[in-house]
Amino acid sequence: MTDKTAGGDVRLSGISKHYGTFTAVHPLDLTIPQGSFFALLGASGCGKTTTLRMIAGLEEPSTGTVHLGDRDVTHLPPHKRPVNTVFQSYALFPHLTIFENIAFGLRRRGIKSVKKQVDEMLELVQLGQFAQRKPHQLSGGQQQRVAVARALINHPQVLLLDEPLGALDLKLRRQMQLELKRIQTEVGITFVHVTHDQEEAMTMADTVAVMNGGRVEQLGAPAGLYENPRTTFVANFLGTSNLIEASVESAASDIVVSACGTTLRLPAARCSTTPSTGGKLLVGVRPEKISLVPAEEEHTVATGRNRITGRIAASSFIGVSTQFVIDSPVCPELEVYVQNIERDGRLVPGAEVVLHWNPEHTFGLDAAQDIDAGIETVEESA
Ligand SMILES: Nc1ncnc2c1ncn2[C@@H]1O[C@H](COP(=O)(O)OP(=O)(O)O)[C@@H](O)[C@H]1O
Numbered sequence: 001m002t003d004k005t006a007g008g009d010v011r012l013s014g015i016s017k018h019y020g021t022f023t024a025v026h027p028l029d030l031t032i033p034q035g036s037f038f039a040l041l042g043a044s045g046c047g048k049t050t051t052l053r054m055i056a057g058l059e060e061p062s063t064g065t066v067h068l069g070d071r072d073v074t075h076l077p078p079h080k081r082p083v084n085t086v087f088q089s090y091a092l093f094p095h096l097t098i099f100e101n102i103a104f105g106l107r108r109r110g111i112k113s114v115k116k117q118v119d120e121m122l123e124l125v126q127l128g129q130f131a132q133r134k135p136h137q138l139s140g141g142q143q144q145r146v147a148v149a150r151a152l153i154n155h156p157q158v159l160l161l162d163e164p165l166g167a168l169d170l171k172l173r174r175q176m177q178l179e180l181k182r183i184q185t186e187v188g189i190t191f192v193h194v195t196h197d198q199e200e201a202m203t204m205a206d207t208v209a210v211m212n213g214g215r216v217e218q219l220g221a222p223a224g225l226y227e228n229p230r231t232t233f234v235a236n237f238l239g240t241s242n243l244i245e246a247s248v249e250s251a252a253s254d255i256v257v258s259a260c261g262t263t264l265r266l267p268a269a270r271c272s273t274t275p276s277t278g279g280k281l282l283v284g285v286r287p288e289k290i291s292l293v294p295a296e297e298e299h300t301v302a303t304g305r306n307r308i309t310g311r312i313a314a315s316s317f318i319g320v321s322t323q324f325v326i327d328s329p330v331c332p333e334l335e336v337y338v339q340n341i342e343r344d345g346r347l348v349p350g351a352e353v354v355l356h357w358n359p360e361h362t363f364g365l366d367a368a369q370d371i372d373a374g375i376e377t378v379e380e381s382a
Pocket residue numbers: 019022023024042043044045046047048049050051
C-alpha cells in the first residue's frame with residue numbers, strides 16, 4: 001500500500017462536492033505540506049468530513065483533483081491510495097486481541113512475520129502491556145490509540161482523523177491530543193485532523209483551516225489565526241472576541257476610530273480591510289488583553305492606552321482567571337479575563353470600571369459582516 005517514492009504534499013485543486021442542488025463543499029484549493037499536522041476546523045455541517053472523504057477516496061469530488069505529491073489520485077479507489085482513516089467510532093474487532101487488531105492490515109496483505117512491526121506500534125502508542133487484551137478491556141482513549149496504531153502499521157503517507165476524540169470525556173481528550181501530537185512528531189507522517197473543537201485544533205495542529213459553510217474562511221498557524229482573524233466568523237469561532245462598531249476618524253499607519261464618543265486606536269497593519277475616513281470599522285480585542293481597574297483608579301492608567309468606561313454586569317471565578325462581563329455605552333457585554341494573581345475586591349458586579357489595553361493588541365475587521373457570525377454555531381456543534 002505504501003508507495004515511498006510518491007511522497008509529497010496533499011494538494012486539493014478546485015475540489016467541490018454537490019449533493020443534488022446542495023453544495024457541501026465549494027471549490028477548494030488547499031495544500032497540506034508533507035509531514036505537517038493539519039486541522040480542518042469548523043462547526044457541524046460545514047463540510048469537514050466530506051473534504052476528508054474526498055482525500056480518502058470514499059467520496060467522488062463533483063469537480064477538481066486530489067494530488068499526493070506529483071501523483072493524481074482523484075480516480076483511485078480508497079485502498080489504492082497511500083492514505084488511512086481513523087474515525088470517531090474506532091470499530092476495533094471485538095473478538096481479536098489488541099495485538100491481532102493491530103496486525104490486521106499486515107495479515108490481510110499476507111505478511112506472516114508481524115511481531116516486530118506490531119511490537120513497534122504497541123510501543124509507539126504505549127500499549128505494550130495490553131497486547132493480549134480484548135478491546136472491551138481497554139478504556140476509550142486506549143482503544144482509540146489501538147485504532148491509530150492499526151492505521152499507522154500500514155505506513156500510510158497521510159493519516160486522516162475524523163473527530164477521533166469525539167467520544168472521549170474532556171480530560172481524556174486533552175491527554176489524547178498531546179499523545180496524538182507526540183505520535184505524529186515521532187512518525188513524521190502527514191496528519192489531517194477534523195474537529196469542531198477550536199482548542200483541540202490549536203493545541204495539535206501546525207496549520208488550521210477554519211471552514212464555514214463549505215468554504216475555507218482562513219488558514220494559518222494557530223497563533224496567527226487567533227491574533228489576526230480576518231473575518232468576524234474566525235474572530236468569534238476561534239476563542240472569544242470583543243467586536244466594537246466604530247467610525248473611522250483618520251487613517252494613516254495608525255487608525256483612529258470613534259465609538260459612542262470614545263476614541264480608540266489600532267495599527268493599520270492589523271486591519272483586514274482598508275479603512276477610509278468616515279467609514280465604519282469593527283474594532284476587535286481579545287478578552288485577555290484587557291486590564292480592568294475601578295473607575296476611581298483611572299488616573300493610574302498610562303497614557304496612550306485604549307480605554308473604555310463601563311460597569312461590571314457579571315463575574316465568574318474560574319480558578320486561573322475571573323471572567324467579567326461589562327456593559328458600556330461603547331459596546332454591550334464586553335468580555336474581560338483577568339488572571340487571579342492579586343484579586344481586587346472592588347471588582348464586583350455593579351462596580352464602575354475602566355477597561356484599558358495596548359492599542360497594538362487591537363485588530364480591525366470589515367464592518368459589512370455579521371458581527372455575530374460564528375458565535376451560536378460553536379454551541380450547536382458540541
Ligand atoms: N450523502 C449526503 N447526501 C446529502 N447531503 C450530505 C451527504 N453527506 C453530507 N451531506 C451534507 O453536506 C454538509 C456537510 O457535511 P459534512 O461534510 O459531514 O460536515 P461536517 O463533517 O463538517 O459536520 C452537511 O450539510 C450534510 O448534511
